[in-house]
Amino acid sequence: MTLRTLASGAVAPLGADVRATVVVACLVLLGLALLWAFVLVSAQEDDPERLYIADRSLSPVFNGFAVAGEQISVLTLLAVPGGIALFGYDGYLYAIDILVAFSVLLLLAQKIRNSGRYTLGGLFSLRASGVAPRVAASLVTLIVTVPILAIQLRAAGITTAFLVGMSTPRAQIVCTVLMAFLVACFAGVADLRGLGFMHVIKVPLALVTLAVVSLLALKQFEWDPGSVLSAAVNKSVAPQQYLSGGIWSDATALGPFNLIGDHLVVILGTAVAPHLILRISASRTGRSARRSMSTAVGLSGVYTVLLIATGFAAAAVVGSGAISAVDADGQSSPILLASAVLPDHPTARIVLVTVMACLVFLAVLTTVASVAFAAAVSFAHDVYAKTSRAKSSGTGEVWALRLAVVILCAAALSVSAATVHHPFEFLMTFSMSVAASCVFPVLIYSFFWRGFNRTGLLWCVYGGLSACVILMACSPFVSGTDDALFPQAGFNWYPFLTPGLISVPTAFLLGWLGSMRSSGQSEAEFRRDEYKLLTGADARPRGR
Secondary structure, three states: OOOOOOOOOOOOOOOOOHHHHHHHHHHHHHHHHHHHHHHHHHHHHHHHHHHHHHOEEEOOHHHHHHHHHHHHHHHHHHHHHHHHHOOOHHHHHHHHHHHHHHHHHHHHHHHHHHHOOOOHHHOOOOOOOOOOHHHHHHHHHHHHHHHHHHHHHHHHEEEEEEEOOOOHHHHHHHHHHHHHHHHHHHHHHHHHHHHHHHHHHHHHHHHHHHHHHHHHHHHHOOOOOOHHHHHHHHHOOOOOOOHHHHHOOOOOOOHHHHHHHHHHHHHHHHHOOOHHHHHHEEOOOOOHHHHHHHHHHHHHHHHHHHHHHHHHHHHHHHHHHHHHHOOOOOOHHHHHHHHHOOOOOHHHHHHHHHHHHHHHHHHHHHHHHHHHHHHHHHHHHOOOOHHOOOOHHHHHHHHHHHHHHHHHHHHHHHHHOOOOOOOOOHHHHHHHHHHHHHHHHHHHHHOOOOOOHHHHHHHHHHHHHHHOOOHHOOOOOOOOOOOEEEEOOOOOOOOOOOHHHHHHHHHHHHHHHHHOOOOOHOOOOOOOOHHHHHHOOOOOOOOO
């Protein structure tokens, strides 16, 4: 059950008055964001640590809101309610993954912060010395982030074209290019603290906006949630299956195994995303990191409930048929709901739709900027800063960071443009599968197993990556089905939609086998590292 990006709809249900207001409001928001970025540039110092992790000075409440804001992306904001509006129970299951992923990260947050590392390269080198672990980490970071950036930019371009009433493929490409340019400008001058402020602003705006549209929809049914649910069922494409599952064709293939693999990939892949690891590492202490994640889990729970409510409300008020006429996967449902809940109040309707559009724009700007920034930090810190020429040059490292942001956005835009006429949702699945298979097992072994070593790490990373590539290439996402990248081909011998069900256990197994081939840390060395992971303090005697 993989949520797809916004489809290219031929219907433009928003009126000209709404579109004009939306354009003006988004331009004003853009101006404020660029002004904020300019203020950031003027106040910045050429100190990499200050830019990357804000000198580890972020408070638990501030960082908790910022972590929660990382998950309010254009995909979760539009795809989750869209999946619920069209597919009912099948879409509801996907919404729960957001909360579960944050719960997994909550278990790892304190150890990540106490390790003192903030990139995958740093975490991979906890138990493995040399250049090879950092190279592997940089490769994984690139593979994980570029598809996320490409899909977010494509969804942003299509959504922007829909909001301004130009849903032709050419208009969508133009909007995608413009969004990529704006994001690159913003991410290229931002730092972690500045991005955090934008996320903190986004969280209450998202929660209040979703709550308002849900309550206004509930008001139309005389404040009776049961009536809302009944209307959603009656207006769905399959009333008998809407609350029991099975509408989504992907959800029923091979019984529960596809569901297990899909949810496993989304949960584990999201929990160890590089931009979330970077955000957690900016906490003051390990305890502060846990408190930040506790706050983020609470906010994520509220956000998830509101997404579910918005999805069912959209199905009840707008109807699945009207939503699918705009786009086949329902990602326009929050905007259509905002346009439909105030039919007798045109001014209020314009304001509500405009606020929803600004929220979508802010979600694009902040989430894509955060992902690009975290990937660029990995390059600047793990690759550039390790060369002899760059070791003493903080200014050079900062310039490398800025250049990496531009290159990453350009690469993501190229991928998005190259696949504009093809279904490329498999890229998101592949990205999450690589994170779940190559990062999560390494962190678990590094934090909890004394025998884990360099050989085990390399076997785990490259073995998991190879399994993801092979299984994904031979899955129904790539060939053999109507929605595949190559529908006429027939090399889909792997029956599952995601490789996670096989690749994650394979990575764990290879990590164990590789580690058993050579000796790991001594007991004393492991105890020192374990003490640091538990307390954040160095157990080595003073003077050594």
